[in-house]
Amino acid sequence: MTTVEQPPIGFGRMHRKEDARFVRGRGTYVDDVNLPGMLHGAVLRSPFAHARIVSIDTAAAQAHPRVKAVITGQTLDGLKLAWMPTLSQDTQAVLATDKVRFQGQEVAFVVAEDRYAARDALELIDVEYEPLPAVVDARRALDPGAPVIRDDKDGQTDNHIFDWGAGDEAATDAVFASAEVVVAQDVLYPRVHPAPLETCGAVADFDAVTGKLTMWCNTQAPHAHRTVYALVAGLPEHKIRVISPDVGGGFGNKVPIYPGYVCAVVGSIVTGKPVKWMEDRSENLMSTGFARDFHMRGEVAATRDGKIRALRVKVIADHGAFNGTAQPTKFPAGFFHVFTGSYDMEAAHCAVTGVYTNKAPGGVAYACSFRITEAAYLVERMVDVLAYELEMDPAELRMKNLLRPEQFPYPSPTGWEYDSGDYPRALQLALDMAGYAELRAEQAARPPGGPLMGIGISFFTEAVGAGPRKHMDILGLGMADGAELRVHPTGKAVLRISVQSQGQGHETTYAQIVAEELGIPPDDVEVVHGDTDQTPFGLGTYGSRSTPVSGAATAVVARKVRERARQVASAMLEVDPGDLEWEKGRWYVRGDQSQGRTIQEIALASHSSLELPEGVEGHLDATTVYNPPNLTFPFGAYVCVVDVDPGTGQVKVRRFVAVDDCGVRINPMIVEGQVHGGLADGIGMALMELIAFDEDGNCLGASFMDYLLPTAMECPSWELGETVTPSPHHPIGAKGVGESATVGSPAAVVNAVLDALKPYGVRHADMPLTPAHVWRAIQGRPIRTDLAIT
Known part of the structure; x- marks a missing residue:
């Protein structure tokens, strides 16, 4: 039995207070909320990714003896609720009125006496669709002649959302022009899903006498939701109460406001009864906020002895049918421009283009600080690509280019000021814990033709803790x-x-x-x-x-x-x-x-x-x-060891060493638990997780039979280390750690697999590195994973 030292006062290891109710099954989740007279709602969803709505006939559903109301986009349009603002200041249809723009989009909402009657009544609604061409590849969505998805927006004649950049383009181009070595690589971070334990749901109870709306909702941002409900429904904000009980996992999936929430509110207003709406798992995977889906081209300029001089990146960001990203207003591409990572360089520039496609709205901050996961993955892949080109050890290359302690506070080439860190010490600790020299010797001694062994390294810097509010807001609300x-x-x-x-x-x-x-x-x-x-x-x-x-x-x-x-x-x-x-x-x-x-x-x-x-x-x-004066910048050094079967492409993660620096640790046991979860998350994204679509926009990852999640079988016993460099501006020197492992681990796993495939001349392959993808890479036939069509 493991004993935990209980500090009488202050920081240190102690059991979580929350666990007393959770381990006894006494948590309270939204689906546990049951009110007197409560009705149940269900959403009718589009089977098409892109289609015009010709007509909706709800007569049969309304005649169902247990149905109390059927709500359509036309109903909401009469209440001026057909469209709602997203957290990125776009608009999103609550229930489709003109056409559907992704498979699973909400078309109608049924309120009935119980969940089963509500679901049964969905089958009685007759919708006539006129199918339209769909586009699910963000690159093709920008082609002239591509079907225009957001033709509801005045002046929108294509699928372009925004162009945004950071860094000094001219200075970066000048460095590239004089560089001794330039390497380039196309890198895809495919669309993945947070897949929380409890799916999204809400219970809305509108009291017509007091005019007060009480909303139980498993949201990560109760106050922001209350403000948006006030803006959408026109109710006084002080008359809205949002209660978020035990959330059941969020990971960014429960930041946005989904149409089901608004429909539950309208259903309660219309019927005068509380209304509960809960998704099933397929609805959650198909229609709620996704993450990643970045097509990236990275270029590195360097000297022949391995000094990185500049980094240049172009990105196409797939935001789905509605731009629902939850990130600060001034940063439409999130914090992607922390893409210079942990390395000292002369110049850097990134250009990001946001694009509409016929997919569910994407861009949630899934266990990452507003797109830093994609940025960290890109730069760590590019460092390994450079090491491959220079025939240089990846650890040596990183150590040569890491920022030094005396450079902090460090002004990055793209405008961020890193607060503190000792990067070389963290990397050296990770290498020592892993026994890096011995691992390389073991790898070199392996006979040709046998099982393959790979060693992957990643080093990441995160930027967390948004505000300051003078620079960061969502819908005009400062992030304090x-x-x-x-x-x-x-x-x-x-x-x-x-x-x-x-x-x-x-x-x-x-x-x-x-x-x-x-x-x-x-x-x-x-x-x-x-x-x-x-x-x-x-x-x-x-x-x-x-x-x-x-x-x-x-x-x-x-x-x-x-x-x-x-x-x-x-x-x-x-x-x-x-x-x-x-x-x-x-x-x-x-x-x-x-x-x-x-x-x-x-x-x-x-x-x-x-x-x-x-x-x-x-x-x-x-x-x-x-109101924080600056972000905080936790960092870490990870080493992953994998074994690969060249006959089947099967990857087994043998060891994973993670050294994290999150500043002062309040409760080390909770920090370690957060890191464990993030590392498992990274293995899942690197090796198995993928939301794919066919050419017609059909979602191919709408169940846990198709969308695979990591289990204890795929995860090794984690080996954790730490360094501590307090944040100089935080009152207790803490930096945050909840997302660090998810940011750093996918690159370490992918770099390890590709290190194992080096004898076959494989420089890059896109995630997820499933056995089929690894086997094809070995055969010289790597495939892209943005579409499931091969």
């Missing part, structure tokens, strides 16, 4: 977060935060932050989240915002309370506040530690008849809104 802390007379505390946990352990780690700052045991701190009526405004949890932003807000508000406690303690001890010094849990008189008061004693006195100095209020409570 609030925190409220109150210490009761008995010394117990309640912290209210605006971010929403989906498994990150907020109820534990935030209590530990308060404990560290005030000296209150973590078990005496209750953390409240997921209810807009009970928490301060904030933009939610995604892009590893929790610890960098809301964790900082927690530390700041606790320090405000601590300072207020100083004023009360000064009255209790009859000394000037400046004569008091703090030690964890108490204020004492300088020079006489026996004269002091604990935070619990001070809390009780703050509510008593104690006479306080003029201008000093009683009670120990405070609020704050934290």
Whole structure:
């Protein structure tokens, strides 16, 4: 049995508070919410990827004895609810009115007495479609004559969404013109899906008497959802309450607002009853927010001895039928321009073009900080391509080009300022843990024709913690977060935060932050989240915002309370506040530690008849809104070892060493759990996960029979290491880690497989590296994976 040292106060290993209910099956998810008189909704979805709607006949469905309402786009159009804003300031049809633009798009919504009747009634709706040509390849979508998907938008005559770039193009071109070595490679990061434990769903309850809407929704951003519902439905924002209970996994999938949520609200308004809508698994995989789907061409300019001088990238980003990306307004391509990664170079430039296709809306921040996963994958593939060209060891090449500690804070060529890091130390630790020299010796000793062995390395830098709000907003809402802390007379505390946990352990780690700052045991701190009526405004949890932003807000508000406690303690001890010094849990008189008061004693006195100095209020409570001065930049070095069967293409991950630096660690056990999950995620994306489409736009990954997820069988025993370089601007020096492993691991796995295939002259192959794809690469017939057609 593993024992866990329980810290009496503050940071360190301790069991998660949340687990007591989860391991007993006592969690509360949206599908667990059942209200008196509740009705059930179901969505009719289009079988076509692109088709004009000729007519919709709902008479038979409305005549069903258990059906209470049938809602169509025409119904919503009369209520001015047919279209809603997306988080990227595009528009999206709630229910299609003119035509459908991807397979699985919402066409009608049935409200019935139970889930089964609602689903049965869908079969009674008769929709006449006029099929149209579909385009699912983002490159072909830009061709002249390609079918125009968003012809609903005034002036839209093609499928182009935006052009965006970063860096100095002229300076980059000049470096390339004088480079000794230039390598180029086309790289695809295919479309993948977050596939959360609980699918998306909502329970809407509109009270016609009070005019209040209460919404239970498994969203990652309750306050942002409330604001958008107010904008869409025209309800006063203070009359909308969004409750996000135990989310059941988010990974970015539960950031957007989906039409089913809006339909549940309309259904409740129309029927006067609560309405629950829950997707099934196929609906979730087919129609909710996807991620990745980037066609990238990378070029590296270098010297012959391996010094990287410049990086140039062109990207076509597939955003699906509606631009539903949840990322800051000023960055339509997300933070992709952190694509220079962890390397020192003279210049860099990227150009990104966003494109509409006949696919479900894409671009969610799936376990990555707004497209950094794609950027990290690209640069790490390009470094290995350069190593292949120069016949240089990939570890040596990376060590030669990594940023050095004395270069921080480091201004990147594309405008970011990295906060802190010791990159060479992290890489060396990973190599030492893996026994890199011995692995290379084992690889060299393998006889030709036998099982193949590959060693893959990746080094990544993430940019997390969006704001600052002067640079970053979504729908005009600045990306800052609030925190409220109150210490009761008995010394117990309640912290209210605006971010929403989906498994990150907020109820534990935030209590530990308060404990560290005030000296209150973590078990005496209750953390409240997921209810807009009970928490301060904030933009939610995604892009590893929790610890960098809301964790900082927690530390700041606790320090405000601590300072207020100083004023009360000064009255209790009859000394000037400046004569008091703090030690964890108490204020004492300088020079006489026996004269002091604990935070619990001070809390009780703050509510008593104690006479306080003029201008000093009683009670120990405070609020704050934290606007981060900069992002934080966690990083890591990963080493993956694989064995490949050349006869079948089967890949087995033998070992995986992960060294992460996320600054100060609040609870190392939770950090390790986050890393474990991200590493498994990376193996899945590298080796098996793919949402594919045929030429007609039919989704070929709409079940777990087709969309494969990693299990314990595919994952090795992870070997974790750490370095700690605190963020200089974060109140506790933390950087965030929730997405790091997902950012760094796919490149390590792919680099390992391609390292194994080096004897066959294979320089690159696109993910996922399934046995069939690996076997074809060995045969000299690599295929692209953006389409399932071979």
